[in-house]
Amino acid sequence: MTRKSTSAIERLRGKLKVTPQEPGNTIPSPCHVFTGAKFRNGYGAIQDGKKKVKAHRVAWEAEHGPIPSGQVIRHKCGNRACCNVTHMELGTRAENSYDCIAEGHGNWGKPHHALFKVVDGLNTGMTQQEIATSLNLPCGEVGRLTDFWAECGDEYSHRTTILAPCGELGETEALRWLDERLAEDRQSINGAVVLLNETPALHSEAIS
Known part of the structure; x- marks a missing residue:
């Protein structure tokens, strides 16, 4: 008797774990x-017939x-x-590359x-193009990063000045803050699509 094989989607559904979003995620x-x-x-990676494909x-x-054809899937949650x-x-592949850069x-x-x-x-006078x-x-990604720096650059410089006495640890903390703001900026763009243009709240942190 021939054993009936399960389809890729059936096996996939048996390997999913429901994971809540981290606080502050716009999804x-x-x-x-x-x-x-x-x-x-x-x-x-899951087997589909004789080849492995993306789950x-x-x-x-x-x-x-x-x-x-010509389209790719973008993960709005970044996972x-x-x-x-x-x-x-x-x-498009160009849009997907925005996400890859923003997520590191x-x-x-x-x-x-x-x-x-x-x-x-x-700073050397180059145009965005x-x-x-x-x-x-x-x-478009260069334009987004340019706008981001105009909004958050001074705050980052302020933080690096305050944290300078902490040495490498202070620099790491300032960069962590910057990467979190970059992630929020990308999520705010994706979240606008996900939530039908409902603008997510962005919470600023004050340095005491």
Whole structure:
């Protein structure tokens, strides 16, 4: 008697863990985190026939059908292992690269690394387009980081001055604050889409 094999989506559903969002996340619903094997880039990996595929793509296609040519899935929650289809949306590869930079994926390391490269370009008189070309960044991402620095640059400088006596520990704390603000800025953009343009509240921290 031939053993009936389970489909990829059935096996996927058996490996999901409902995980509440961290406080302050603009995505209110929990992630459905894939607990099985992962690709090196953090995406869930599941066997589908003779090949391994990304788990979140299996979840999306089970709900919405095939992904159109030229489109990719963007995780609005920023969690690559999440298979909650309400946390996903279709977008272009350029839009997906914005998310990767903001979340510190790929070759950029921490989110502030890309920010500082953009700021260095601005300080030398380069245009946003010239910076985008030299760094191989989407022009829209350079514009977002430019606007972010105009809003938060002075506060970051203020924090680094106050924390300077703490040495390396103080510098690490200032950069952690900066990366958190960058994450909030990206989430506010994604959250505007998720919550039908409901603007999420941004809470500022005061230094005593």
